[in-house]
Amino acid sequence: MTWPRCPAVAVEPLTDADCDTHEARQTRILAELHDDIDREVLAAYGWSDLAPALVGRPGGTMPSPHKAPDQEAAQETQLPASWT
Numbered sequence: 001m002t003w004p005r006c007p008a009v010a011v012e013p014l015t016d017a018d019c020d021t022h023e024a025r026q027t028r029i030l031a032e033l034h035d036d037i038d039r040e041v042l043a044a045y046g047w048s049d050l051a052p053a054l055v056g057r058p059g060g061t062m063p064s065p066h067k068a069p070d071q072e073a074a075q076e077t078q079l080p081a082s083w084t
Contacts, residue, residue, distance in 0.1 A: 031056075039051050059071065
C-alpha cells in the first residue's frame, strides 16, 4: 500500500513546505519514542548510567562506525557484544 505524502485535510491540501514540516515532526516524535524505549531498556538492565553516552546520539544503541569515544567505551564496558 502506498501512503500519501501528507495527511488529507478538510480545508485545502498542504503545501510542499507544510508537508516537509509535518514529516519532520513525525520523524522527531518517532526519534523521541525510540530514545524513551532505549532509556527504559537500559534501566531494566541496571545500566541507566550509560544513557547519557548512548541515548539520542548517532549510533548510540545500534552498530555504527560513527561513534564518539565515550559511546565506544560505554558499549565495551557493559553492553553485550552483539550490540556493538
